[in-house]
Amino acid sequence: MSPAVSPRQLRQLIRNRKWTSPTSGAASGYLQANLVMLPAAEAFNFLLFCVRNPKPCPILDVLEPGQVEPIIAPGADLRTDLPRYTVFENGEFNTEVEDVSDYFNDSMVSFLLGCSFSFENAMLAAGLPIRNMEEGKNVSMYITNKRCTPAGPFSAPLVVTMRPMTAAQAVRAVQVTTRFHLTHGAPVHLGDPENIGISNLGEPDFGDPVTIKPGEIPVFWACGVTSQLAATSTPLSRVITHAPGHMFVSDLKDEDLTIL
Amino acid sequence: MSPAVSPRQLRQLIRNRKWTSPTSGAASGYLQANLVMLPAAEAFNFLLFCVRNPKPCPILDVLEPGQVEPIIAPGADLRTDLPRYTVFENGEFNTEVEDVSDYFNDSMVSFLLGCSFSFENAMLAAGLPIRNMEEGKNVSMYITNKRCTPAGPFSAPLVVTMRPMTAAQAVRAVQVTTRFHLTHGAPVHLGDPENIGISNLGEPDFGDPVTIKPGEIPVFWACGVTSQLAATSTPLSRVITHAPGHMFVSDLKDEDLTIL
Numbered sequence: 001m002s003p004a005v006s007p008r009q010l011r012q013l014i015r016n017r018k019w020t021s022p023t024s025g026a027a028s029g030y031l032q033a034n035l036v037m038l039p040a041a042e043a044f045n046f047l048l049f050c051v052r053n054p055k056p057c058p059i060l061d062v063l064e065p066g067q068v069e070p071i072i073a074p075g076a077d078l079r080t081d082l083p084r085y086t087v088f089e090n091g092e093f094n095t096e097v098e099d100v101s102d103y104f105n106d107s108m109v110s111f112l113l114g115c116s117f118s119f120e121n122a123m124l125a126a127g128l129p130i131r132n133m134e135e136g137k138n139v140s141m142y143i144t145n146k147r148c149t150p151a152g153p154f155s156a157p158l159v160v161t162m163r164p165m166t167a168a169q170a171v172r173a174v175q176v177t178t179r180f181h182l183t184h185g186a187p188v189h190l191g192d193p194e195n196i197g198i199s200n201l202g203e204p205d206f207g208d209p210v211t212i213k214p215g216e217i218p219v220f221w222a223c224g225v226t227s228q229l230a231a232t233s234t235p236l237s238r239v240i241t242h243a244p245g246h247m248f249v250s251d252l253k254d255e256d257l258t259i260l
Numbered sequence: 261m262s263p264a265v266s267p268r269q270l271r272q273l274i275r276n277r278k279w280t281s282p283t284s285g286a287a288s289g290y291l292q293a294n295l296v297m298l299p300a301a302e303a304f305n306f307l308l309f310c311v312r313n314p315k316p317c318p319i320l321d322v323l324e325p326g327q328v329e330p331i332i333a334p335g336a337d338l339r340t341d342l343p344r345y346t347v348f349e350n351g352e353f354n355t356e357v358e359d360v361s362d363y364f365n366d367s368m369v370s371f372l373l374g375c376s377f378s379f380e381n382a383m384l385a386a387g388l389p390i391r392n393m394e395e396g397k398n399v400s401m402y403i404t405n406k407r408c409t410p411a412g413p414f415s416a417p418l419v420v421t422m423r424p425m426t427a428a429q430a431v432r433a434v435q436v437t438t439r440f441h442l443t444h445g446a447p448v449h450l451g452d453p454e455n456i457g458i459s460n461l462g463e464p465d466f467g468d469p470v471t472i473k474p475g476e477i478p479v480f481w482a483c484g485v486t487s488q489l490a491a492t493s494t495p496l497s498r499v500i501t502h503a504p505g506h507m508f509v510s511d512l513k514d515e516d517l518t519i520l
Binding site for chain 1 (some may be wrong): 307312
């Protein structure tokens with residue numbers, strides 16, 4: 001598939017089950033999003049959790065109960081236009097499916113949250129290394145000892161992604177990613193992993209370990225997986241999320257959401 | 261009163277009715293906020309309105325139903341720590357009071373939203389003119405022909421403040437205020453007022469008219485009054501807001517919320 005496919009074309013392919021794989025690198029330059037769907041009765045508290053924890057949970061769009069067409073992608077349907085979904089019931093994993101038309105209902109609210117794919121394009125453009133891409137792996141993710149600010153029944157530890165680079169590159173990475181405040185923004189930490197409760201970089205909690213070269217330091221960004229841990233931190237009747245790596249592709253360009 | 265009074269001291273004076281005047285210039289350097297309190301049943305929709313319209317309604321803090329102590333000001337009580345409040349019932353003005361202990365109840369939610377006082381300090385530090393301060397007036401505010409994105413029953417036109425300056429100063433003002441994205445951020449317009457539906461700068465909808473000198477252009481920023489128009493756009497049983505100019509003074513410094 002050419003990366004020149006438009007977001008609308010890509011969503012159509014996904015809806016027709018002609019695209020069922022992860023969306024990394026697809027419709028390059030367009031904003032991809034984490035999806036969380038949950039009961040309207042807890043929507044205020046979950047929105048509050050996101051507002052109180054904007055670095056891991058940057059809000060791109062929130063739909064009213066029962067609605068499936070996002071403002072940031074007219075014509076799209078969130079029940080069918082992601083390649084793969086995870087369904088949780090009573091706080092536990094239930095199933096993975098390619099269409100949630102039979103699971104979503106009128107009393108559920110959908111949240112679209114920013115994803116680090118946006119700033120990765122900008123980092124590549126600035127000549128910065130993204131080791132997991134170089135090594136054909138999923139990014140390394142770790143559960144830290146930092147707690148997010150809770151809201152109602154929702155709580156979670158801060159989850160981070162890690163990308164290794166030299167100190168000079170880390171300075172540049174701070175500059176480049178600061179502009180992307182709605183897609184996790186500037187790093188939350190750099191250097192000593194134990195400072196945020198990570199004892200072994202070689203054993204990430206999610207994703208794959210990557211090579212850290214001599215002279216490199218780990219640089220950590222807030223990660224959208226935090227929002228999934230929060231959404232499933234209390235036993236709601238049903239929560240639907242995107243399956244890892246299988247994101248929603250919007251019509252917004254990465255640049256549309258930069259602060260500068 | 262010395263501007264060196266701390267936010268905590270100022271709130272104590274207000275609570276004891278020893279300070280009942282507007283808060284402009286008080287506890288200089290500390291973040292002041294717009295207050296909106298409304299029934300929990302509509303809190304999700306109002307939060308959604310703010311999320312969808314971040315320039316006029318930048319969210320600083322949202323409290324859970326019945327709570328009165330903000331995260332951004334430990335020890336404060338939102339029912340007593342603003343010098344003056346406006347109470348609306350069924351969408352209509354009801355009364356102005358100095359204490360809302362008899363009006364706030366456990367089924368209401370409080371929102372604190374950013375205020376342009378923060379970036380005014382930064383503009384002054386950069387040597388930029390704030391004409392209404394020079395002339396001892398309230399800032400000029402106008403209802404524009406731009407509509408905010410609605411949410412549930414809430415809708416409002418965008419309200420703007422206007423500050424006149426030279427074009428070169430306007431460029432500098434864009435730079436200075438961009439950093440303050442949680443206190444209205446960069447201008448929404450500059451130049452021709454008719455472009456945003458303002459026919460006569462000499463007749464603001466709120467506040468006072470100010471002098472525009474030869475060679476100056478009007479520069480427009482999103483204004484927190486938008487949130488009050490939204491909160492009262494549907495006949496809720498009760499809405500409480502700060503009275504104009506009588507803001508909540510938090511413990512955060514203006515600099516704490518800058519993006520860069």
